[in-house]
Amino acid sequence: MVLSEVRNFLARHSVEDRSVLLAVSGGIDSVTLLHALLELRNEFNLELSVAHLDHGLRGESSTGDAEFVRQLTAVLNLNSTIETRPVNQVAEQKSLSLEEAARSVRYDFLDEVATEESADFIALGHNRNDQAETILMNILRGAGLRGLGGMGERNGPYIRPLLNVPRDEIARYVEENQIEYRVDETNKDTSFTRNRIRHKLIPELEADYNSNVVDSLVRLGELARHARDFTAERVDEVVGEIKIDGGSGGICFNRKKLLKFHPYLQRATIRRLIGEAKGDLEDVSFSHVEEVLDKLRKEPASARLDLPGVAFSLDRDKCCFGTEIPVKDRITFRYELHPGEGTVVEEAGLEISANVKPLARGRDDFDFPSDRLIEVVDWRKVERPILIRNREYGDRFVPLGMDGEKKLKDFFIDLKIPREDRDRIPLVCDRNGVIWVVGYRIDDRYRVDETTNEIMTIKARKI
Template sequence: MDIKGKFLETIKKYDMVKKDEKVLVGVSGGPDSICLLHLFYCLRHELEISLAVAHLDHMFRGKESEEDALFVKEVCDKWNIPFYGKRVNVPKYIDKTGLSPEDAARQIRYAFYNEVRDKIGAQKVALGHNRNDHEETVLMNILRGSGIEGLVGIEPVRDFFIRPLIRIPREDIEAYLKKHKISYRVDKTNLEPNYFRNKIRLELIPMIKQNYCSNLGNSIRRLSEIARCDLDFLANQTQLAWDKVAVIESNKVLIDVKGFMKLHEALKRRIIRKAVECLKGNIKDFEYRHTELVLEFIQESDTGSLIDLPKGLYGEKSYKYFILSTQSPQPAEFRYTMSIPGMLYIKEANLYVKTWVTDRNRQPIIKNNPLIAQFDYDKIKDKLIFRSRKEGDRFIPLGSNFFKKLHDFFIDEKIPRQKRDKIPIVENNGDIIWIIGLRIDDRYKITNNTKKILYIKVLEQEDEI
């Protein structure tokens, strides 16, 4: 099959373009993008599409970059294709951001493509990545310690970006241009092993082919197909797990900790990354180490703990959920009134509370469950108040005869500062009777004279109520 046949077959296989769509072609002036543009130009009537070209001068190579832009514009004028060009000082952007030249150029370039696409109303943006680019990308990802996603390599279609040359090798592209006597620009920096990708292409791949695997390209493509199939299965399993354990709100994702902990480790990591993607639109710069940090936080941190994460994200551990949010958790004041017996949901602490009263009747005293407390009901007056802590709070901790400031109690108990505002205080008739999960007030403990017992229980699930 010739290059045009492969080109059309790829477009059809991945449903890249539809009738009457406008396709913006990213053209650098190099062989790949010029070949891409020429194929689209020759087949535009058959595909029933319209074309436009976007060219970005990165200002890396001075006069040569300017000549690239002029060359691409001349090609567009010759073929009567609308041209959109722009110059951006990428070296200056690199100094400002600290990004690598490759990452900085890619970031600026894709932003430019989006800008032009919105301006002209194009449905697709076509890029000139070829089969060799795909193989190089997979090797780069392996060396960087990629997961399965990295083994897939360059996707033929991602959002509105399409890559019709992705199944065509570089040598076929160069042969096509030579056959049709089509000129193109040569970026001399691509011939120097200065950047990671260049070193892979110019040094590593030739060495592997010569000494270890002459059919390296076929091996990498087979690896990618296997990875793509496995990834599709994992994506389905992740979605099933997500539907069971995750809830999306306006600026946060709530992950049920109990359900999450039952998942396989692979699904746990994918749930975390999916939560990041839901909130930020992508997982760029959210690395493996960050995923592991969140996983450890969910599994080992105490209720009320907080964690700062990349991409402007914040994590919080509540009684039931791990909460991933785009907003930093702020101390929330709350106050609820509760009848006895009764049921209550404390939104700010994300927990449920149930109260009831029983006769003493030799009921055992519960000592080792921090989520349930017993009180002498005869000393309780009126309703209970569940509230956040406030300045000047004090109580008499069980086993003591003296008042203690709540602030000092938290310090002595080594309660993390960020957790203190989330711990509900139970109050009755102006007295603190329980610091939930920690200590009751000695004045309200059960004694030999107690006739009725008040139970207050913290529930981790609504259906326990």
């Protein structure tokens, strides 16, 4: 069975006239794969080489594994790369478990060797039982479709020719062919999650619940991968419909259009867009995706989230992911305004002028301007210098007619002013704060009242 499965795999994935780097630990699975590929080497015109990594975790046993692989490849006349790397150190530096650190270091090593040798494929020895264990472990972690799918037969350059071969068939193959291999005693150590699943949980499930649990888990993985592939096609369509030009703002999309789709597609699409913006989905969890969706569904106008390696911004219906969400290449301006003179504010496309004069009649007889680009305030309440600037962090004022202060940011949000326009809105200010949000509202504390005897008229003219 082993040889026929590997042969079918090579044909199915067009692994022919190619170079293959085999990851050989010295254990039964990788040694079986090595011998199977040697038997099929001429049939598929394969160029084979071997890579072995000593994780430095098992002392003399690790050294023995490396020596076994060195001698085996010498007898088989195969090129080999054998190295030792400090997994313990990586685990400590990156706050990873030993299992996670060993996996990370191992894949980095294989990628480097494959690049150096210009290998077309990297062959791994995972078998059918490994697949079932991986899927069950992912279920216990609360995985979605991606985790339920388990390992793929092929992921980029990585191939797993034994993935459909049960562990007992591999044992039969090595016995029939009298193949020697190494036994890793740590595989019996149930302090590791995978080993507990292998030696305790699955045997209990087989004994008390389902004698074919391995086959059931593998079938679940196949169905999940099909569902994942179907979802990916639908996500392609969704992305094409909702994506908008974000300029330098990153990967942007229209909120309303996304929220029309089924919640599952919403989640899958958010993951896709985060991946596009970030380059990968490392450290991005279900809860991060839910945080984004919560903002999309509940926030009326503006929000920002810092996610692992990427930022999310919401400005009404425009949503963006980016490694940095720029504040529109932040426009800043500041001018002094002198009564009797005009000041050109190029950033806003306006000329702003101010004139001071006595209030000839009482407030009740005064004709207040109806033009939104003209305002009148009580000159006595203004403390010079008078500045024209754009918004700054923490700006507050008391909008005319209100009793209390309001954040300028909230004022803009309430008026549904797009984020990208807010930096261009001039603020006429004095030493105490905002006098007039030009074109919108004055501060109530500067309004003309019954005690006013001198007024300042401020005009803005488009240029």
